[in-house]
Amino acid sequence: MGRVPETRKQALVKLAWIGIWLLYLGAPVSDLCGGRHAPAVVVLAALGLAVFVVAYLALVFLRTNAEVRPAPWVHEVLAMQTALSFGLSATLGKSWLVLFVYVAVACGAALPATTSRWAVPAVTALLAVTGAWVDTPGDLYPALVIPALLGGFAMVGVKQLVHTMRELREARRTVAQLAATEERLRLARDLHDLLGHSLSLITLKSELAGRMLPGRPDEAAQQVADIERVSRQALVDVREAVSGYRRPTLAGEVAAARGALSCAGVSFRSHVPEPVPDLGTSAEGALAWALREAVTNVVRHSGAAQCVCAVTVDRESGLAVLTVSDDGSGPSGAPRGNGLTGLAERLALAGGTLTTARAGDGGFTLTAAVPLTAVTVRSA
Structure with a gap:
């Protein structure tokens, strides 16, 4: 959700998830297969339904970041879907009113929040007007008005949830980078302070030992022993600093x-x-x-x-x-x-x-x- 599929498996999973909701197109398909229309009408209606489904899938698959200003093709596709829904419902009957529900969901998913908050009610209002015209008893279209509103605004909520999750992931990556940078700075400071002091002392004692040889071997040996002691302590300090447990006093x-x-x-x-x-x-x-x-x-x-x-x-x-x-x-x-x-x-x-x-x-x-x-x- 919210991302363009990068692999075939991701595309199939997303298609399967979307395909579940396409089952509600069973009413238009049953109307086409019921033998109530002429063959030419059936062919044209089936073609219109196929174009509608392809346009719906294109919006769901390709329009993944609704916070960005949509490209012109998004508005064109939504306008085409609305025209198809109205035309098919007005000519073929109330079984096709369900297409308006998909248009409302597409508006909620593909348009920014500032636009979808009025686009979804507008599509729902068009559904109500068309339903009052083609379904005189009015026993079907009220059952589609609420799903159109809920479906459209539910997609607005899901879209905002996806946007928030993206921001959280970015924030988490930023925090991890800052923590790694701070840890590198800590290690750099500790190692500089530890090794700078210890190596300076080792250098001094090495120079003293060199000046004492060969005339004062006992004192030179003492300096060498001190060098070994300082070196061992420096090694311990570096290990403790890397582990983060060293607290100098x-x-x-x-x-x-x-x-x-x-x-x-x-x-x-x-x-x-x-x-x-x-x-x-x-x-x-x-x-x-x-x-x-x-x-x-x-x-x-x-x-x-x-x-x-x-x-x-x-x-x-x-x-x-x-x-x-x-x-x-x-x-x-x-x-x-x-x-x-x-x-x-x-x-x-x-x-x-x-x-x-x-x-x-x-x-x-x-x-x-x-x-x-x-x-x-x-x-x-």
């Missing part, structure tokens, strides 16, 4: 930042309370990712000697604010890279914001703010 990221900065020769000071009051799990995870990205940038790009991290709680604004600053070379003036862009998106999902600026001593400051889960309102 501020305490864990502070400890990881201390180790990474120590290997890079950067002194580290932390002012992060444990735990941060009124900070939800998702908000803490967003700040933990921000701390990881900031420390990775300090190690890879800043050339700093000192890094300071602090988390403050502003109850008036209802925000927890993470600040990471260094005394390195400062911002280059280039647009944000993938890491900061992904971090801004991650914070936005938690209802937070990200700002970056030059520090007072020429370095770089990253500030991430997320809303608290419980805010104490100051009394007036």
